[in-house]
Amino acid sequence: MKIIEKPADWPADEATAIAVQDELRTRVVLDEPGPPPSSGLVTGVDVAYDDERDVVAAAAVVLDAVTLDVVEEATAVGRVAFPYVPGLLAFREIPTVMAALASLTRDPGLVVCDGYGRAHPRRFGLAAHLGVLTGLPVIGVAKNPFVFTHAELGPRRGDVAALLADDGEEVGRALRTQDGVKPVYVSVGHRTGLDNACAHILALTPRYRLPESTRRADRLCRRALIEATA
């Protein structure tokens, strides 16, 4: 399979990457509610790394939002496009993620990715970045609160608490997806509302803490990395 290289104009240092974020962030659309939950298609994306070989594998798995059945899968393998810097995660993996999305034969519908959208130091995390570059509705789901804080939330599935920035803005939501488990952190990326995003994530977590979409994508990209590395 072809190796996805980073674009020729890809940022080479942190200062340039931050400048790119500050330019692209103006194109995020936040006033659309997005697709209603439990309808249409939902596509999970995830990546796996082999830092030794500088390789990243991305997977996109399309699910039927009602049955959660897999409708289509796609993978792409690329070169790691940027070092890991908190706040600049998107620059590592976006070219390869976009290649995986582009090789799908149908519209991905709503995209769910690991990490953050608006819950980001400059309000432009991976989910927002991916949304602006693809034009698709995207939401971000992370496993920890990063630099943000939230009040304690109830112990039951569906309980929520606002994820707050220093200035008091609600940049996302801590959402309990199963009774008694650690919450996940949901934030909108592009062309979706926070209420809708949380409803989608609840619909995608009938059994486990993490959405079915990311669990499927996680397994697939790990498999793709092993096959590409072998």
Added chain:
DNA sequence: GCGACAG
């Protein structure tokens, strides 16, 4: 000034 810090 020094850490901490999505994946």
Added chain:
DNA sequence: ATCTTGTCGC
């Protein structure tokens, strides 16, 4: 993200 054994629990 990734490196990794056993262990607790449904």
